[in-house]
Amino acid sequence: MKLSAELRELQERIGHEFTTPELLLRAVTHGSISSARGDNQRLEFLGDRVLGLVMAETLLSGDEAATEGQLAPRFNALVRKETCADVARDVDLGAALKLGRSEQLSGGRRKQALLGDAMEAVIAAVYADAGLEAARKMILRLWGDRIKTVDEDARDPKTALQEWAQARGMRPPTYAEIARTGPDHAPEFTIRASLTSGQSAEATAASKRAAEQGAARNLLEQLQ
Structure with a gap:
């Protein structure tokens, strides 16, 4: 062949x-x-x-x-x-x-x-x-x-962010969908990860899970 x-x-x-x-x-x-x-x-x-x-x-x-x-x-x-x-x-x-x-x-x-x-x-x-x-x-x-x-x-960004918050006596982070763009067959989601301290970060990806991971990673980078 x-x-x-x-x-x-x-x-x-x-x-x-x-x-x-x-x-x-x-x-x-x-x-x-x-x-x-x-x-x-x-x-x-x-x-x-x-x-x-x-x-x-x-x-x-x-x-x-x-x-x-x-x-x-x-x-x-x-x-x-x-x-x-x-x-x-x-x-x-x-x-x-x-x-x-x-x-x-x-x-x-x-x-x-x-x-x-x-x-x-x-x-x-x-x-x-x-x-x-x-x-x-x-x-x-x-x-x-x-x-x-x-x-x-090695650590999942969402898990790492939750551990960071818990170690400081804070509530677990929350994730909110703030935008959805693109056609139905290929949507893009923008998710905001937030802490009770008021700190937050956003990320956009082709799935909600990936956007949540990205937002958690971006927030961790800000914190660290």
């Missing part, structure tokens, strides 16, 4: 040349497009487990003195969907996605969930094509400095 120009370029960006190109094609094929070759859901399931194994091994070997309680939030920060989507953006995975018309029109190439799922599927495709060591090398290369700096991102 001959890969398209988009997939050949993606191969270069992820640093793996497939001996079975069909695996890469399947990894970037979303369920919204009708195709006899199948979509990437099964590969996504496998890729999530491969990523988890590689990150667990890497964290254990990288800090032999760390407790399970210290390792768990680091692990979660490295394998969560948001991180996978960030890595997918780094390699411009969205440009190679095979999407149905509805997903294309609704901005599917930029959607966090689609990008995160596709990144996991690509990991599985590399694993199926060349084994665990090849998948490990790609993961460590693409995740790069995120592994070294994971402590900075």
Whole structure:
């Protein structure tokens, strides 16, 4: 099978040349497009487990003195969907996605969930094509400095903000939707995070959850 120009370029960006190109094609094929070759859901399931194994091994070997309680939030920060989507953006995975018309029109190439799922599927495709060591090398290369700096991102911003407030005898922060813009198929939400002290910060994102996380992160930056 001959890969398209988009997939050949993606191969270069992820640093793996497939001996079975069909695996890469399947990894970037979303369920919204009708195709006899199948979509990437099964590969996504496998890729999530491969990523988890590689990150667990890497964290254990990288800090032999760390407790399970210290390792768990680091692990979660490295394998969560948001991180996978960030890595997918780094390699411009969205440009190679095979999407149905509805997903294309609704901005599917930029959607966090689609990008995160596709990144996991690509990991599985590399694993199926060349084994665990090849998948490990790609993961460590693409995740790069995120592994070294994971402590900075290990805690969920909303949890960290709540802990900050509680440590000072304050009530938990509140989150309010102050604006919604964009068409129904691709809305953007603006959320304000507020403390009883009167301090607040805002963030805008494509989902309420992401906007809340962003607002909490922005408020933490102000406080610290």
